[in-house]
Amino acid sequence: MADGSNALIDVRNVSRHYVRNVDEVHALDDVSLEVPAACFVALMGPSGSGKSTLLNLISGIDRPSEGEVIVAGQPLSTLDEDELATWRARHVGLIFQFFNLIPVLSARENVALPLLLTDLDKAERRRRAETALRVVGLEERFDHFPRTLSGGEQQRVAIARAIVTDPDLIVADEPTGDLDARNAEAILDLLRALKNEFGKTIVMVTHDSRALRYVDEAHHLDKGVLLTGEEAERAAAALLAAAGAHPMPPARSDGSS
Amino acid sequence: MTHTRLVLANLGRNKLRTAFTGGAITLAVLLVCILLTMPAAMDRLLEDIASDVRISVHNKAGLVYSMPGSFTRKVRNIDGVAAAVGMVWYGGAYEDGGKVTFPNFAIESEHVGAVYPDYPIEKEELADFVRYRDGAIVGAQTMDKYGWKIGDRVTLKSTIWPVDLDFRIVGRIDNPQSPHFWFSRTYLDEAMKAKLGQAAGFVGTIWVRAADPSRVNSIMLAVEEMSRNSDAEAVAETEKSFFQNFFGSLEGFIRIILLVTGLVTLCIIFIAANTASMNVRERSGEIAVLKAIGFARRFIFGSLLGEVVVLSTVAGAVGVGLALGFAGLLQSLAGGDGSLGPLGGFIITAPVLVQGLFLSLFIGMLAGVVPSFGAARKPVALALHEIF
Structure with missing residues (x-):
């Protein structure tokens, strides 16, 4: 881990600015964050708060304008585009709101896609894809094509695709955003199981207040700034109040923070 | 799951679009292959019909102008000339309506064998051609077209001479691409004398056979020198050059067709590029996710390009196959029906196949x-x- 800490993810004074038309947009301003290994973290906040931008920086999809992102001891700024792609393939599993499975491939083939980037032979790729589908509870759906699967099942296939390479880190951008309540709960359950049973570190962007019952930490962003202390507590309370839910701890659910 | 499976699966994503794009490429390649055979087919045709020792001599003013009949004898005496034969266009029509459907010439029958030793004519038939004043030797194409056989009698009505003549077919030029109808010059002269009291006394074209190819140039120079400043200055050219001039307009036509083919190919490239762009646009979400999960730029590029290349190559192979089949069909038709003649020369050669x-x-x-x-x-x- 970086600097001897036990953080799998170490975000140091990161800012992300870009120009949209003629205006400079400050998507993130001087954000620092540490996420320990085997921790399930939610990034929450209103639209445009910078949570997806932070998720992209953590997963090596985007690069910060300033600051440094270190994941599993690897400073991402030292990698060029192709090295970053290879790094993502080995260390990061990605889950999106819209599953974007390839419609002409079966569930097993979709899950096996990331394994094309490995040296595994065809039989081993197939075996691992089937194992990943069993983990997400789709052992009966190996040969089904996406159009024959429900939204929840398609998201499970996407999760299987994210874990098939056994990555250190899983990042999920609104994974329940396109699902009904029952399927959303099931997906959150599955993500928590991945953390509990397989020790995966999971960073999830969500608007869904139900997620607070599943995560170890919730971090709140607003206007590109990571909220801390009372501000963070107020944001969490507001979120829960808006959702009509019972108060939940804003950070670690085990009460350690 | 393999890279190949990924490419093929993506090709099958929109079968109708793939079929239409592939069909357009198939047709373009088929068209190009057929047209690419044309120049080679013309060359082959020239090689088949043109000898490297035969020379055509005709009036410098044009083929329709004549030369004195005595000029043939003078040419025959030029050093290096093995044989020479004079011929004159008869313009005879066999069919009702007076349409001339095959070339027919009055020719010095006794010199035919010496000038055309490479023509597939039986010796006995050549002897009969000399023996019978009304004898005719006919090319296989015309024989087959009208169902004639040796011994048949036919009548041609001339469109330019005031005499109609009856002929006895005594020989066959056994080449399915040969349309000729030759008969004795003496027969025409006698008919003219009977009708008008005198023979024509001129010749349209003289065909000369040089003793060997090295003499051809000197003979041509001598012929032209011999007629210089006369009333009918002559020009000499090799048989190949003579037929090339004949086909000259056709070559221009071929060039235009090749140009159009190039433009058609360009259109097909744009159509295929548009299809590829549509594919990329429709799959932008998937492509973005593939890149996010670790597929490098070269993989994305190779995979998308591979789809288009596989489609176009398979479609092209089908086009080449169809071209082979089409050329084979033409050859078989040309073999059975002499009227198709040169079409049998359109052969898809290995270079054309590779080019396709x-x-x-x-x-x-x-x-x-x-x-x-x-x-x-x-x-x-x-x-x-862009997608989320």
Whole structure:
């Protein structure tokens, strides 16, 4: 881990600015964050708060304008585009709101896609894809094509695709955003199981207040700034109040923070 | 799951679009292959019918102008000339309506065998041609077209001479591409004397056979020198040159067709490129996700380009196959029906086949490279931002 800490993810004074038309947009301003290994973290906040931008920086999809992102001891700024792609393939599993499975491939083939980037032979790729589908509870759906699967099942296939390479880190951008309540709960359950049973570190962007019952930490962003202390507590309370839910701890659910 | 499976699966994503694009490429390659055979077919035709020792002599003013009949004898005496035969256009029509449907000439029958030793005519038939004043030797194409056989009698009505003549077919030029109808010059002269009191006394074209190819140039110079400043200055050219001039307008036509073919190919490239662009646009979400989960730019580029190249190459191979089949069909038809004659010369050679396949590969590369490159180089964060 970086600097001897036990953080799998170490975000140091990161800012992300870009120009949209003629205006400079400050998507993130001087954000620092540490996420320990085997921790399930939610990034929450209103639209445009910078949570997806932070998720992209953590997963090596985007690069910060300033600051440094270190994941599993690897400073991402030292990698060029192709090295970053290879790094993502080995260390990061990605889950999106819209599953974007390839419609002409079966569930097993979709899950096996990331394994094309490995040296595994065809039989081993197939075996691992089937194992990943069993983990997400789709052992009966190996040969089904996406159009024959429900939204929840398609998201499970996407999760299987994210874990098939056994990555250190899983990042999920609104994974329940396109699902009904029952399927959303099931997906959150599955993500928590991945953390509990397989020790995966999971960073999830969500608007869904139900997620607070599943995560170890919730971090709140607003206007590109990571909220801390009372501000963070107020944001969490507001979120829960808006959702009509019972108060939940804003950070670690085990009460350690 | 393999790379090949991924490419093929994506090709099968929109079967109708794939079929239409592939069909367009198939037709383009078929067209190009057929047209690419034309110049070679013309050359082959010339090689088949043109000798390297035969020379055509005709009036410098044009083929329709005549030369004195005595000029044939003078040419025959030029050093290096093995034989020479004079002929004159008869313009005889066999069919009702006075349409001339095959070339027919009055020719000095006794010199035919010496000037055309390479023509497939039986010796006995050549002897009969000399023996019978009303004898005619006819090319296989015309014989087969009208169902004539040796011994048949036919009548031609001349469109330019005031005499109609009856002929006895005594020989066959056994070449399915030969349309000729030759009969004795003496027969025409006698008929003219009977009708008008005098023979024509001129010749249209003289065909000369040189003793060997090295003498051809000197003979041509001598012929032209011999007629210089006369009333009918003559010009000499090799048989190949003579037929090339005949086919000259056709070659221009071929050039136009090749130009059009190039434009058609360009259109097909644009169509295929448009299809590839549509594919990339429709799959931008998937492509963005593929890049996000670790597929490098070169993989995305290779995979998208591979789809277009596989489609165009398979379609091109089908086009080449159809061209082979089409040429084979023409050959078999030409073999059975002499009227198709030169069409039998359209043979898809190995170079044409390779050019067809390379063309399809070229179409795929050119059509696929821009959209594939665009999709591959787009930053992954931007690609994801566009879809989410």
